[in-house]
Amino acid sequence: MAYRLNPLVESVAAAPIAEAQSWIRGRVFPADRPLLDCAQAVPSYPPAEALTRHLAAAVQRPETAFYTDILGRADLRAALAAHLGQDYRGNIAAEQIGVTAGCNQAFCLVAQALARAGDEVILPLPFYFNYQMWLEMLGVSLVPLPVGAGDALPNPDEAARRITPRTRAIVLISPNNPTGATYPAELIQAFYRLAQRRGIALVLDETYKDFRASGAPAHALFQDRDWPQTLVQLYSFSKAYSLTGYRVGSIAAGRPLLDAVAKAMDCVAICAPHIGQEAALFGIERLAPWREEKRRMMLERLEALRAAFRANALEYQLISAGAFFAWVRHPFAGEVASAVARRLADRHNLLCLPGTIFGPGQEGALRLAFANLPAEKMAEVAERLVASQDHRG
Numbered sequence: 001m002a003y004r005l006n007p008l009v010e011s012v013a014a015a016p017i018a019e020a021q022s023w024i025r026g027r028v029f030p031a032d033r034p035l036l037d038c039a040q041a042v043p044s045y046p047p048a049e050a051l052t053r054h055l056a057a058a059v060q061r062p063e064t065a066f067y068t069d070i071l072g073r074a075d076l077r078a079a080l081a082a083h084l085g086q087d088y089r090g091n092i093a094a095e096q097i098g099v100t101a102g103c104n105q106a107f108c109l110v111a112q113a114l115a116r117a118g119d120e121v122i123l124p125l126p127f128y129f130n131y132q133m134w135l136e137m138l139g140v141s142l143v144p145l146p147v148g149a150g151d152a153l154p155n156p157d158e159a160a161r162r163i164t165p166r167t168r169a170i171v172l173i174s175p176n177n178p179t180g181a182t183y184p185a186e187l188i189q190a191f192y193r194l195a196q197r198r199g200i201a202l203v204l205d206e207t208y209k210d211f212r213a214s215g216a217p218a219h220a221l222f223q224d225r226d227w228p229q230t231l232v233q234l235y236s237f238s239k240a241y242s243l244t245g246y247r248v249g250s251i252a253a254g255r256p257l258l259d260a261v262a263k264a265m266d267c268v269a270i271c272a273p274h275i276g277q278e279a280a281l282f283g284i285e286r287l288a289p290w291r292e293e294k295r296r297m298m299l300e301r302l303e304a305l306r307a308a309f310r311a312n313a314l315e316y317q318l319i320s321a322g323a324f325f326a327w328v329r330h331p332f333a334g335e336v337a338s339a340v341a342r343r344l345a346d347r348h349n350l351l352c353l354p355g356t357i358f359g360p361g362q363e364g365a366l367r368l369a370f371a372n373l374p375a376e377k378m379a380e381v382a383e384r385l386v387a388s389q390d391h392r393g
Helices: 017-023 049-058 075-088 103-114 129-138 155-162 185-198 255-268 274-286 288-311 337-346 375-388
Strands: 098-100 120-127 143-147 169-175 201-205 231-236 251-252 319-321 323-331 365-367
Touching: 017 288, 049 274, 075 098, 075 231, 075 274, 098 103, 098 255, 098 365, 103 129, 103 169, 103 201, 103 231, 103 251, 120 129, 129 143, 143 155, 155 185, 169 185, 185 375, 251 255, 255 337, 288 375, 337 365, 337 375
Parallel strands: 120 143, 120 169, 169 201, 201 231
Antiparallel strands: 098 251, 231 251, 319 323, 323 365
């Protein structure tokens, strides 16, 4: 008799980006019509040269091959606490920081610490598919929170109506994945006050905070002395410093939650990769000008995308865009997004993700990770979308 798999894991859909990438596997693209890959958000540039030189020397030190403390190196935790304190004009202590192997792991550990099977977590719809997958594996119910059709912003009053005795957290991502929408500070504050009143956590994923258009603080939550009782902030060094393969992220939270996270972390990975932590520390301490340069570059790409949509006879509608992502409504009424995305890949060499992988009711949408491409390629993205309009499903 064969062994059996955990049905909670077995029933979860396969990783969707891998499926999208299978659409183009083995294909050779002509030089005059190359692949425009807008599927997975990956920085289109290498890490800073100063960082790679630093790491080349760092790997010669024996200690970089050893474990660190479970919640990360003390100097990195202190540096990140200081960085966040300056960024948000708030108060964060080193002991309120935990370092993880990327932001995905940060979310997984936090969700496991907050919720058990049968509990509920509220997420704005459309939602990041990896978060959905993990909650399903835990047996935690994901409660969708619809967003505005014109701005992709969630409504705290709608969230309040969805809170039940089983609710353990509201999760927000800003700037958002998949929609690119940046939530206004007052909206984040309203969700924070709601979570405070109802005694649940507000989990705020700010992976893309370094690519916001405004230099003002994204919110004032860290200025509240009681923030550790409600707020759990997640962050990733992957995009800001082009370190996706180094796997380093963070959690800012109160000590009780971090103590629970440390138990799970010790079982899962013991600690985040030491060399990744070395890279993150160098980035915080030495690469602020480089990070700012990349922020401005991404804003140029965003404006180029918006201009391309304005300048072309596009029936595709740009609903929201920011950081690395654009959320687009396709013009093929009655046709599922997966068919539209597959046709764009097959006939127009444009790879993007169908809205259906980001939750129910998203058949009319596509996600484009536009930040993968240089600004001068945005017009070509629009041209290929225009060309695709000749088909009607």
